[in-house]
Structure formats: C-alpha cells, structure tokens
Amino acid sequence: MRRPCSSLICLFSTLMATACTEAPGDADADTSVVEPGELDGACQLNERVGLFSVVHEANYSAVDGELTEAVIPATIVQATITEGGCQLLTRDNPFCDPPCGAGEACTHAGTCIPYPAKRDTGTVTIDGLEVGVVMQPRADKRYFETTLPHPVFSPGTAIRLTSSGGEVGPLELSGRGFAPLELSTTTWVAQAGQPLVVDWVAEDDGEARFYLTINVDQHGISPATLVCEGPDSGSFEVPATVIDALLSAGISGFPTGHAYRRTVDSVESDDGCVEFQVRSHRDATLEVSGHTPCTADPDCPDGQTCDLANQTCV
Secondary structure: OOOEOOOOOOOOOOOOOOOOEOOOOOOOOOOOOOOOOOOOOOOOOOOEEEEEEEEEOOOOEEEEEEEEOOOOHHHOOEEEEEEOOEEEEEOOOOOOOOOOOOOEEEOOOOOEEEOOOEOOOOOEEEEOOOOOEEEOOOOOOOEEEOOOOOOOOOOOOEEEEEEOOOOOOOOEEEEEOOOOOOEOOOEEEEOOOOOEEEEEOOOOOOOOEEEEEEEOEOOOOOOEEEEEEEEOOOEEEEOHHHHHHHHHOOOEOOOEEEEEEEEEEEEEEOOEEEEEEEEEEEEEEEEEOOOOEOOOHHHOOOOOOEEOOOOEEO
C-alpha cells in the first residue's frame, strides 16, 4: 500500500534534474544503517510529477531530483500494446493554433495552460549510501549532487530518502543497493518476426528488477518507445509481436537501447505521484535489421544515399 504524502502539492516533470547540495559526508549527515522500507513500485502511467534518482553509470555515480506542480502535457504517453512485461508507449505532440506563448504549455485539447512550475520539498537527505547526501534546492528548485564516490551504494544496503518539506512534502521513500548491472552482450539486434533476448549477470536474492527501453524512431512525428520490466533473472525475452509493433511505428535515425537494474518506490499526493529510483544503467548498441543509420552518404551501402532529415540510408 502506498504511503500518503502530507504535502499540499506534490508535483514534477519527467526527466532528471540538476541541483545544489551540501558536500557529501557532511558532519551532520546521517550515514548510519537504514532499516529497509517497503518498496511500492513505480508511479502509474502519466501520474508522475516528481522523480529523485540515485544513479550508477559506467564511470560515475550521481543523485538528482525534480518536482513540478503537474504533469507536463508533452510528456504524456499512451500504451498501445502490452505483452510479456513490455509496453509500447506512443506520444502525440500537442498542437495549439495559435501557438502558446512564453511560459505556457499546449494541452492535447488544443488549449494553452501555464507551464507547470517547479516545486521544492525543502532539504532532501539520502541515508544508506557510501556517504551521507544532504541537498538544498537550487534557485531553479532542482536538486543535484555529483561529487560522490563510485559506486555510491553497496549490494544489500537499505537506502532512505527523506525531505523536510516545502511546497511539496515532507517525503519519505525507500530504495535498495545492489551490484552494478553487467550485460552479457552490449549489441542487440531487432528483427521483424523475431523476439529480442537480452542477457545479463543476475543478482541472487535481491529486490531489484530489470528494466529496458528501446527507441528506433528518432525523427518521427509521433515516436514510439518500447519499455519492458521483469525479474532480475539474467535473461529477458521481448516478444516478437511487440518488436513488430515497434518497427511498424517507424524507423529513423540511430536506434537506442538502455538497460537498468533498479528499485523503485513511490508516494501519492493530491496532485500526482513522486518516485524514487536507485538504478544501475548500461547503454546497448541497437541494430535494426534492414536499417542503416547515417549522417552522410559514405555511411550507406553501395547504391544508397543518406536521407539526412531522417538519418536513414535509402
């Protein structure tokens, strides 16, 4: 069951943020052992107005966070197909005529609204990492810390995010530490009529789950993104029907693939959902059978030229 949020307004945009913090390992930071809290999973689709993340990349670790007063219309997606732990998400860009002015956002109803403003949640403290993290919102109300040891969390540790409260909050969210994600191969091949199998080194007895995203239409008017989630078992099969739907939605530019090991917790408020992710991320080289991306004619096979607008050999 999700814990209620005591904020008057709990809000956010979707992508990660930047913000100013006190130095890691500050004398006032609590680096004591954290008791594990319940993980309530991700926010429901199109309800997330806040995201805080503890991120383990290949060469660095970082913490970031951002809140807004409402969901930004341009980030709203629809699940057009759901199968085997995967969803094909499509985004229709809102259209307003006349165009919205500065400080406004266009809705899918074709009307202009004030652009959802950033919100703060006061002092944000994250315990259970290799160092204590205490962050204050920057002038733009974003949170950010990059001067951290790497990796910043250890397998099996409990992690807790709390905030003192401001325009949002106070908040309390939980996470877990785990081993960094290691892919068995960093090249994935998407082919019509064939499932895509992704393998990695599994982590035994952990609470983390595996998550992947794939995008093959970088220049489409209504691009589709494939997202999948499953247990941290070491192997995941994306069904052929979902791959076919993704490819049928359009192919252009340089395909991207991303894999994650992560834990996710969330808390509801009157105006939306705030999420806390602890994740290890790895890029994959994604190849699409029959598609050659390009930036110039020499990138293309003999007899083909580069459609620069779509970065595709034709």
